[in-house]
Amino acid sequence: MQMKSKIAALLIGLLLGSGSVVAEENLLEAMFTPLRQKEVNPVNNKLYKDECGSCHFAYQPGLLPPQSWEKLLNEKALADHFGENAELEKADLATIYDFVMANAADKSYYKRARKIANATEGIEAPLRITEVRYIKRKHHEIPDSMIKGNKDVKSLSYCDACHTQADKGVFDEDTVKIPNFPDWDD
DSSP: OHHHHHHHHHHHHHHHHTTOOOOSSOHHHHHHSGGGGTOOOOOOOHHHHHHHHTTSOOOOGGGSOHHHHHHHSSHHHHHTBTTBOOOOOHHHHHHHHHHHHHTSGGGOOSHHHHHHHHHHTTSOOOSSGGGOHHHHHHHTTSOHHHHTTOTTTOSTTOHHHHBTTGGGTOOOGGGBOOTTOTTOOO
């Protein structure tokens, strides 16, 4: 047991010493939890859940790089947030901005978030999660009729329509159930 602690301390020292920033509340848990193998850090910020989740799925910050969140979370962008006014009080905006920036894809140690960070590195930052190359690739085999033609899904942006554990940051294909297509499996 003591050896694991020493190894963990060494890893933490190397990671933090290299300039990497870790936002997960418990680094050891984030590094060694089984969910870390594939998923993204679940949303644990009540203000973010309440404000953003009141209109749409409260996307985990690890689903986009920080450059995307910078574009999305400023006063001008929120005044016209995909055709809606999503303006926030300055203090609330600052709190939400700090939360998403600290938990963006490039700050996470969850594998899916790291893949998203890699897929968005060096390109124009996407404004939509559905524009992320990694996300597109993961959904490329699903026919439009199951998404756009499906009244209970409508768009890939409704992650929680098919990903039954999306709110927990779990997007594993074993947790996918496409509404109105019970026999489909990829």
